[in-house]
Amino acid sequence: MTFTKIPVRQNIESIRPYVSGKPIEEVQRELGLETIVKLASNENPFGYSPLAKEAMLAEMEQTSFYPEGMAPALAEKLARKLKINKDHIILGNGSDEVIRLLTRTYIQQNDEVIMADVTFPRYETNVLIDGGTPVKIPLINGVHDLQGMYEAITEKTRMIFVCNPNNPTGTIVQKEKLRSFIEKVPKHILLIVDEAYYEYVDDAEYLETLPLLKMHSNLVILRTFSKIYGLAALRIGYGLMDASIIQELVKVKEPFNTNRLAQAAAFASLDDHPFVENCVRKNEEGRRYLENELSKMGLTFFPSHANFLMVKLNQPGRDIFEKLLIQGVIIRSGHLLGYENTIRVTIGTPLENERFIASLQHIINKTSGA
Ligand SMILES: Cc1ncc(COP(=O)(O)O)c(C=O)c1O
Structure with missing residues (x-):
């Protein structure tokens, strides 16, 4: 042959x-x-909540039925916890999937996407797959150079990623610097703040971005059940953003992107403070x-x-x-x-x-x- x-x-x-x-x-x-x-993938060494295990065992009975595509029960529970509207939440097959949905939905050939050098590699890969051009701005002492990232904006810029805390350095950006960056970035550019490690941060210099969602229709926040909740293998994470963005992402997402066990485990985990x-x-x-x-x-x-x-x-x-x-x-x-x-x-x-x-x-x- x-x-x-x-x-x-x-x-x-x-x-x-x-x-x-x-x-x-x-x-x-x-x-x-x-x-x-x-100690290689930033997983939770303490496992996951026993409540999640119980919920998964019960949900196993339903394995022959497709899950609900938008995970409404989980979205509602998250909405109550975060005090936001359910329409502002999209569940993903890991936050990895939400990154992919964003680039697949919004990036066209030669669009520029600004990100740190170095940061979580999936931003760059997804941008490249979708024909965009990553514009990488070096970290300063391991921290995002927000000024440099702002100055890199051109008429081709479609999206900006800020990983906070940054993977792999673990650093955070200063509160007021990030706040003024969010305020300054033009509203036609999607500004994605990846907070995969949000729950671990205990620092007065960490900006709570959630209250800013209402004012900034271009702001997207990413979080996950893979880290503090220890559900990495189940693949479940979420994005918080304006409902109009979610309406577009839903057109691109697989119909059953988060499975039943993941939805049940994540739902139960939210109770285990x-x-x-x-x-x-x-x-x-x-x-x-x-x-x-x-x-x-x-x-x-x-x-x-x-x-x-x-x-x-x-x-x-x-x-x-x-x-x-x-x-x-x-x-x-x-x-x-x-x-x-x-x-x-x-x-x-x-x-x-x-x-x-x-x-x-x-x-x-x-x-x-x-
Ligand atoms: C910064 C960051 N974002 C997103 C992810 C993806 O997480 P998941 O797809 O498991 O939700 C990771 C995983 O390591 C990460 O470090």
């Missing part, structure tokens, strides 16, 4: 597939290790522990407000990643995230954090001949 390459859309040719954090199962298979610690509070507190303790131990090793890191830390090294992050992997600790090498000499580590349980620190210490001692 002769192989004939079927032409691919031009936009797709240059795109590289997303490289996710290495799954535990893959490392077990490859290295034959029993106990693996995965002690679970959320406990995760926030443990994350805070874990972050302090890691920061202390890393500082003792003479290492520095970006000031994180999320459930991960980006650690600066004086050697390629890839080397440390590979050495940690051999010891059964999976983290992310900065070279895949735009910062060569860094690693990004998710804040784990106390035991996982200790194992990461012990392994890193061992590697650094060996490298320095100590």
